[in-house]
Amino acid sequence: MSTSPELYMKRLLAAGYDRIYQLNRCFRKGERGRYHNPEFSLLEWYRTGAGYEQMIRDTEQLVTTIASKLGMGTTLRHRGKKIDLEPPWLRFTISEAFKKMAGWDPVIEPEARRFDEDMVLKVIPNLNPSRPTVLMDYPAPMASLARLKPGSPDVAERAEVFIGGLELANAYSELTDRREQEARFLKEAEQIKQEQNRIAPMPQKFLRVLSNIPECAGIALGMDRLVMLFCDAQAIDEVIPFTVDEA
Amino acid sequence: MDISDVRKGTKLMIDNVPYNIEEAEFMKPGKGSAIYRFKLRNLVDGSSMNRTYHSGEKFTGANVSTREGQFLYRDGSHFIFMSTDNYEQYTIGETLLGDKGHFLKEGAIVTTLMLEENPLDITLPIFVELKVVKSDIATKTDTVTAQMKSATLETGYEIDVPAFIKEGDFIKVDTRTGAYVERVVTKK
Numbered sequence: 177m178s179t180s181p182e183l184y185m186k187r188l189l190a191a192g193y194d195r196i197y198q199l200n201r202c203f204r205k206g207e208r209g210r211y212h213n214p215e216f217s218l219l220e221w222y223r224t225g226a227g228y229e230q231m232i233r234d235t236e237q238l239v240t241t242i243a244s245k246l247g248m249g250t251t252l253r254h255r256g257k258k259i260d261l262e263p264p265w266l267r268f269t270i271s272e273a274f275k276k277m278a279g280w281d282p283v284i285e286p287e288a289r290r291f292d293e294d295m296v297l298k299v300i301p302n303l304n305p306s307r308p309t310v311l312m313d314y315p316a317p318m319a320s321l322a323r324l325k326p327g328s329p330d331v332a333e334r335a336e337v338f339i340g341g342l343e344l345a346n347a348y349s350e351l352t353d354r355r356e357q358e359a360r361f362l363k364e365a366e367q368i369k370q371e372q373n374r375i376a377p378m379p380q381k382f383l384r385v386l387s388n389i390p391e392c393a394g395i396a397l398g399m400d401r402l403v404m405l406f407c408d409a410q411a412i413d414e415v416i417p418f419t420v421d422e423a
Numbered sequence: 424m425d426i427s428d429v430r431k432g433t434k435l436m437i438d439n440v441p442y443n444i445e446e447a448e449f450m451k452p453g454k455g456s457a458i459y460r461f462k463l464r465n466l467v468d469g470s471s472m473n474r475t476y477h478s479g480e481k482f483t484g485a486n487v488s489t490r491e492g493q494f495l496y497r498d499g500s501h502f503i504f505m506s507t508d509n510y511e512q513y514t515i516g517e518t519l520l521g522d523k524g525h526f527l528k529e530g531a532i533v534t535t536l537m538l539e540e541n542p543l544d545i546t547l548p549i550f551v552e553l554k555v556v557k558s559d560i561a562t563k564t565d566t567v568t569a570q571m572k573s574a575t576l577e578t579g580y581e582i583d584v585p586a587f588i589k590e591g592d593f594i595k596v597d598t599r600t601g602a603y604v605e606r607v608v609t610k611k
């Protein structure tokens with residue numbers, strides 16, 4: 177049971193496929209909350225010759241197309257609020273969002289624990305509730321598989337889409353430099369060993385073909401959360417017939 | 424226990440104080456680590472607090488159980504109970520019981536919350552019937568609203584009751600608010 181199809185899909189890109197998608201089940205042990213169930217559906221797609229901004233434009237188009245096919249126009253009603261889906265969606269850098277809502281800049285001080293806590297408690301709850309919002313350019317250490325931004329090596333080309341307080345999708349301009357990717361994995365494996373006292377195996381088959389992957393970008397979108405938005409659901413339990421608690 | 428095993432209703436020790444998890448919220452930013460927000464109820468003094476924790480944190484479970492007991496008598500600042508299971512006696516201090524001591528009548532059956540072998544708290548019935556042992560005679564004045572006067576109950580508790588209540592009457596008291604509810608006519 178895989179946590180994400182990411183590395184396999186990149187192996188397909190290395191094999192020459194240039195536009196691919198997959199809608200599959202992913203499994204993440206222990207993740208259970210209002211927006212989480214250990215088994216969930218992920219829609220993931222990749223394009224060669226594209227960057228993370230293209231993936232955000234794809235997502236804008238996907239969501240507005242669904243709304244229009246459902247006869248909603250460009251207005252989504254979710255949890256008592258109207259959300260205007262008209263592209264382009266709001267875009268802020270992580271640096272801008274954190275400075276405004278949490279009072280510090282994680283690009284200058286990339287502290288993971290503080291970042292995670294302030295993201296869920298200060299930033300996400302204060303995003304504009306009536307517009308989809310994209311947060312872009314994450315601190316370089318918080319995007320292990322993304323390419324660093326040309327000219328700004330302290331941020332990575334990673335973007336996340338938020339609609340109605342829900343974190344919907346995560347996009348990368350993919351890192352295709354084998355040496356850099358291996359160095360990042362080794363650093364992470366060392367950290368896992370220190371913190372959790374377990375050995376994280378290197379994804380050798382992925383690393384071996386990484387240099388065959390052309391410039392590309394990919395995005396993963398939580399399907400259950402997308403259904404939640406269009407069904408005006410309060411919790412993921414309303415769109416999954418048998419959650420882990422009912423299994 | 425690991426934080427991922429903590430659920431609503433889990434009882435755990437924090438700084439040597441037992442807490443009940445009243446609400447547990449799991450949040451996780453993409454690619455990040457989990458954040459848990461707990462609303463915790465202090466099982467000793469009843470106060471509540473909100474705390475934020477991170478994945479990987481460990482807790483010690485609180486060995487909390489309930490026991491049914493009968494209130495036997497009061498000895499100064501101590502309330503003596505007897506377990507209805509094994510007839511063993513146990514004592515709860517006045518300070519731990521707080522206002523609940525005012526509504527304990529000899530023979531009353533209550534649920535006692537235990538931390539290991541130590542009583543922490545009791546759960547009273549919502550309504551108790553208590554005898555009025557002392558009450559002034561109300562001064563008669565013509566008003567349309569009910570006249571209230573002060574009365575003392577068999578437990579020593581002072582309460583406001585309507586003017587028509589006499590010494591020797593039984594009244595029903597709401598243990599959540601400590602307020603008079605009605606006169607009980609059957610008990611004489």
